[in-house]
Amino acid sequence: MLNDRYQMLFKNLMGLYLSDGKPVGSNTLSKLPEVALSSATVRNVLADLEKMGFLHSPHTSAGRVPTDKGYRLFVDTLLTYQEPSKVHEQDLRQRLSVDLNQDRLLQEASKLLSGLTGMASLVMLPPKTQEKLQQVDFLMLSARRILVVLVFGDQDVQNRIVELDRDIQSDQLQKLANFLNQQCLGLSLLKAREKLALAVEQNQLQEDFPYSSLLQSTDDLLNQQLNDRKPLVVSGKTNLLDYQEFADSQKLKRIYHAFNQQQGLLELFDKSLQAPGLKVFIGSECGNEVYQGCSLITRPYAVEDEVLGVLGVIGPSRMNYQKVVPQVDLTGKILSSLLKK
Template identity: 30%
Template sequence: MSEDRRLDVLRAIVSEYVHTREPVGSKVIAAGHDLGVSSATIRNDMALLEEAGLIYQPHTSAGRVPTDRGYRLFVDHLTTLKPMSAPERRAVEAFLARGVDLDDVVTGTVRLLAQVTRQVAVIEYPTLHSATLRRIELVDLTPRRLLVVVITSAGSVEERIVDLDLPVDTEDVERLRVRVNEECEGLDSQAAAERLNALVDEADPATDAALACMTQAVAQITEDLLRPSSESRMVVAGLSNIARSNVDFRDITPVLDALEEKVALLRLFQELALDDSIHVSIGSENQHDGLAQTSVVASTYGAADGSRAHLGIVGPTRMDYARAMSSVRAVAAYLSRYLNH
């Protein structure tokens, strides 16, 4: 029973410290948390928690604050997560409903996550190795200039302008657009490239040189745009939030450097599993020195075709973990739903 009570005392210390940033004393816990024991009993429990390395006293005659180990035990024993408020859920749903393409959704969502959590938000672009071709659009800007737009199943929209050696008319452009979509819709990058090259071989330069020229150009550009990139891309928002938390850091400079370089975040994300669970790394658990004063809450989003990536938040170890974990999980679920539709 005393073990459960000491955990309740730790929860109370974390809760009070997160909201006040003031060391927490036994009288505050006794008055604000219905533990059913006296201040003296709470002081004894706090002494045991301190011996276990879960809390510490920052200076003489002060209350106690959680250590990284204390936060870890608190997070591991979280039984409920604070749900996002109804206005926050509506804001996320409304924003994603207005999304035009993957870039638009990712950049907007990372800003929204930063606003909701009041922390630095980070979103990694999904890997597109398993993405398939959803649609190709061709727009004749001039008789010799063509806009090629490639849309993948993961919601990625890539475009490129190509200059043609011979002029083409609008009817030829529309005919090729329809044929390419009929032949290549739903194919992955390799299969689409093979089918597009077959279309090039079928074109007869002797009877219609302009159409053959356009087909070859479209095939090459589509293959290039659909080819998956091995580079990881990441978007960060809310750096001002971490600056406002300056009082929570001994030295904020390494933190800002790590966030600006993004290398530490990419490495951390690469170490996480691509599943739907919530991952929390606290303080010294983060291997990069620049993140050793922070906590990272991360999850995974993705599409049914296998395109997966991480998103999360970075903030001081003194954060509302229940709310942070709930917000990250909810935004990941909303983003996955968008990609699947």
């Protein structure tokens, strides 16, 4: 632990550095009204903080900037966070409280969070393995053209047209729909596929008309719903263009590529899933060299104590944590309550 003087100087240095991104020297700090110390005294304290690993000098006599360890000290022990106002919370709820299915709600939450923080926003989508199958239906377009319709628990719908090799009657279609709904209604997608495969294997239908194509299409749509998606939604990537830390176009390209490939991000989000509450990953803690100089702030979202996924933001380590951290926390809280509804 640092004594009061060291904490005061370090906190003031962080305030200046977060504001303009320039190395902070002892002369600059000593002139602050709240410091009231000589330049020599400040210089000695900064030298000690550098030896402790909280600061480093990018160039000789150019002042000092925080290290990852320094950011960690600042975030964990020196910052106080103010809860967003009730008016602000109500405004966010209204902006998200629209008639959206689960995936669209998560996408809108990601866009909203990137706009609030000025960072790139990331949302880890819930695994579809636990999504429920709500209804199976078959609509006759003609005697041999059938529309297969599957409705899922988040109000999402998948459909596909099937061309049969022989005519089928409407009562036969209704019988098949009734059978599948009886067998699979309310089951997770994985369980529904297992039940469907078992029904086919045991020939439970015992009818000599063209069920096989319809059953195969039903299974294909279940499989598509399970797999045809990326686990992360990324919004506001262009926000990073506003920060001098990403002025190097090659660095920005590497970060964009890492977003697209989801390098290291899923591992960090998995860590966030393991424990409740908000997490701040700084620099090397992000686990991939491409994110050096970045910070990732994450928060799980849940429904009735069941954690569904994680949302967060990523940007330069030199970010306004006092503003960003409460916004991530509040958005996660609102998202959890809306998903519950």
